[in-house]
Amino acid sequence: MDEGLHGTSPLIRGGKTxxxxxxxxxxxxxxxxxxxxxxxxVALRRAGREFKGLxxxxxxxxxxxxxxxxxxxxxxxxxxxGGDAFKFMELFHKMGKGEALRALAQxxxxxxxxxxxxSDNGDGPSVREQIASANAWACDFFYAALRSPAGKAALxxxxxxxxxxxxxxxFRLGFAPDSWTALCTAALRxxxxxxxxxxxxxxxxxxxxxPYDLFRNRVLFxxxxxxxxxxFGGRVLAERRDEAGNVIEAKYLNxxxxxxxxxxxxxxxxxxxxxxxxxxxxxxxxxxxxxVLACHQAGITNVVATLGTALTPAHVRAxxxxxxxxxxxxDSDDAGARAADRAMDVxxxxxLDVRIAAVPSGKDPCEFILSQGEAGxxxxxxxxxxxxxALDFKWRGLMAKFNGVESxxxxxxxxxxxxxxLSSSLRSGAVDPLRRGLILSRLAPLCGLSIQELRAAIDQLxxxxxxxxxxxxxxxxxxxxxxxxxITGAPxxxxxxxxxxLFDPSLYADFRDELELSLFPAFSPxxxxxxxxxxxxxxxxxxxLAGFLSYAGELPDGQQLxxxxxxxxxxxxxxxxxxxxxxxxxxxxxxxxxxxxxTRVSMVRDCLKKLRPVKRREVA
Numbered sequence: 001m002d003e004g005l006h007g008t009s010p011l012i013r014g015g016k017t018x019x020x021x022x023x024x025x026x027x028x029x030x031x032x033x034x035x036x037x038x039x040x041x042v043a044l045r046r047a048g049r050e051f052k053g054l055x056x057x058x059x060x061x062x063x064x065x066x067x068x069x070x071x072x073x074x075x076x077x078x079x080x081x082g083g084d085a086f087k088f089m090e091l092f093h094k095m096g097k098g099e100a101l102r103a104l105a106q107x108x109x110x111x112x113x114x115x116x117x118x119s120d121n122g123d124g125p126s127v128r129e130q131i132a133s134a135n136a137w138a139c140d141f142f143y144a145a146l147r148s149p150a151g152k153a154a155l156x157x158x159x160x161x162x163x164x165x166x167x168x169x170x171f172r173l174g175f176a177p178d179s180w181t182a183l184c185t186a187a188l189r190x191x192x193x194x195x196x197x198x199x200x201x202x203x204x205x206x207x208x209x210x211p212y213d214l215f216r217n218r219v220l221f222x223x224x225x226x227x228x229x230x231x232f233g234g235r236v237l238a239e240r241r242d243e244a245g246n247v248i249e250a251k252y253l254n255x256x257x258x259x260x261x262x263x264x265x266x267x268x269x270x271x272x273x274x275x276x277x278x279x280x281x282x283x284x285x286x287x288x289x290x291x292v293l294a295c296h297q298a299g300i301t302n303v304v305a306t307l308g309t310a311l312t313p314a315h316v317r318a319x320x321x322x323x324x325x326x327x328x329x330x331d332s333d334d335a336g337a338r339a340a341d342r343a344m345d346v347x348x349x350x351x352l353d354v355r356i357a358a359v360p361s362g363k364d365p366c367e368f369i370l371s372q373g374e375a376g377x378x379x380x381x382x383x384x385x386x387x388x389x390a391l392d393f394k395w396r397g398l399m400a401k402f403n404g405v406e407s408x409x410x411x412x413x414x415x416x417x418x419x420x421x422l423s424s425s426l427r428s429g430a431v432d433p434l435r436r437g438l439i440l441s442r443l444a445p446l447c448g449l450s451i452q453e454l455r456a457a458i459d460q461l462x463x464x465x466x467x468x469x470x471x472x473x474x475x476x477x478x479x480x481x482x483x484x485x486x487i488t489g490a491p492x493x494x495x496x497x498x499x500x501x502l503f504d505p506s507l508y509a510d511f512r513d514e515l516e517l518s519l520f521p522a523f524s525p526x527x528x529x530x531x532x533x534x535x536x537x538x539x540x541x542x543x544x545l546a547g548f549l550s551y552a553g554e555l556p557d558g559q560q561l562x563x564x565x566x567x568x569x570x571x572x573x574x575x576x577x578x579x580x581x582x583x584x585x586x587x588x589x590x591x592x593x594x595x596x597x598x599t600r601v602s603m604v605r606d607c608l609k610k611l612r613p614v615k616r617r618e619v620a
Contacts, residue, residue: 031108084546142174176215231255265314499568
């Protein structure tokens with residue numbers, strides 16, 4: 001926990017100094033719907049009283065993460081990662097605990113008291129928040145500049161590309177004035193330190209230490225992640241050339257890498273597209289900012305773009321938890337075809353259904369949609385619907401290359417390239433047996449081989465490769481080291497007690513003097529963590545399973561502790577559910593549950609009786 005979160009109002013209990021920070025976390029946690037929060041990052045499907053989705057914290061190929069709204073927790077039963085809303089924000093967005101608290105408080109509309117933050121010494125959370133604040137202020141500055149007389153040319157350009165004022169306002173497009181210091185000067189007046197602008201990649205420093213603006217005379221596209229602006233993309237309005245006529249600055253310029261912004265892992269407009277991607281199960285990837293804006297303006301809102309880079313595995317990971325199908329839409333020129341081909345080498349390792357679409361010759365998606373007038377939306381949707389399977393796209397490329405080369409060596413290289421691609425697809429599970437057979441039947445005549453010979457060649461290429469020198473073998477997610485259903489005897493009694501305390505933390509007050517760590521040899525780390533957590537509350541009834549999972553996740557072996565806690569709590573809850581017993585016993589349990597506190601106290605006492613004789617025998 002950030003030291004800066006320990007504020008005022010200390011409480012003394014059992015010789016231990018407590019703070020009001022637990023109350024603050026509890027209040028914010030209660031204001032967050034964890035299903036809504038995680039559902040913005042992972043496609044969730046209802047499964048009974050829970051929701052399930054692909055775990056974003058390991059290479060998950062089937063939904064193994066559960067989100068439990070009644071407990072406000074998430075938990076992956078494969079890799080063991082879990083916790084509450086704070087833990088999800090910390091892991092997914094790489095936030096510190098204090099940063100996650102402030103982000104969720106803002107999301108919940110809760111005004112936090114003045115809490116001292118981490119000192120400005122370059123630590124991650126403090127710098128990240130400074131960058132986010134600087135970006136938010138800069139976005140307002142650029143937006144206002146676009147609407148000023150100096151921004152007329154930029155606004156005219158956007159209008160000429162078919163964008164409406166509503167689209168410009170929704171995406172908060174802006175303009176960087178044609179000045180070396182316009183932003184830095186305005187920041188000085190606003191008492192924003194120049195160092196924050198430099199950290200955010202909005203400014204650079206000269207040799208004398210004075211700052212100057214990075215973006216000049218450019219249309220600005222804010223790049224967002226969640227609720228924050230993490231960077232900008234800028235397009236020049238007029239090319240600058242040297243005396244020889246050479247272009248001296250890039251047409252597009254992005255924010256440099258910062259603790260908030262990683263260009264190779266970021267997709268433009270993903271927060272705007274996420275809801276429709278989850279609803280439709282389809283993510284459409286285009287090449288440029290204007291392509292995305294034209295699609296969204298036409299009502300096609302499941303569209304994102306890479307930021308002037310080739311598609312990367314990180315881009316695919318950002319989408320595979322939201323979509324079942326990826327459709328790549330590239331320009332129909334040679335550069336677009338090469339970009340699509342490069343993207344295929346990344347996408348082939350994804351279990352997603354990958355398809356390729358190309359706009360008519362000479363147009364990009366933005367121009368294509370605008371050229372169709374009112375029919376632009378339907379025309380683009382038809383283009384998506386007619387997209388080709390990725391392997392079919394690759395096959396057509398092979399045929400074009402094969403037919404365009406007369407030499408045997410050239411044709412052999414074309415076939416070898418496709419075979420390497422196909423073997424990679426087979427290793428990733430992207431090609432089912434039926435498609436594999438159809439491909440082999442097409443390839444065999446070209447290769448001059450029988451289908452059996454060709455299959456043997458591909459099988460050899462598809463065999464799992466061991467890690468070579470200097471290479472790291474792919475790590476498998478950790479598996480639970482225990483099977484809760486197989487726990488019997490004294491360890492089962494230990495599990496029941498821990499589960500009871502986590503299910504109903506108010507029990508801790510009844511048993512505090514009777515609980516000894518030596519009674520829990522089988523699950524000593526979990527018991528110690530649970531007791532320490534519960535001891536931190538003046539009233540243990542204020543504790544919660546969600547709070548404990550967040551706490552336990554910070555400890556050594558946190559994932560294992562979280563996994564055990566969830567399993568024990570669920571097992572205890574199931575044990576007292578009448579539906580799991582015969583009608584007669586179920587009726588009895590139901591009567592006992594009328595006084596739930598008394599019932600659980602009795603159960604815990606029974607378990608403690610099982611543990612103490614064991615302890616005495618062991619001592620003897």
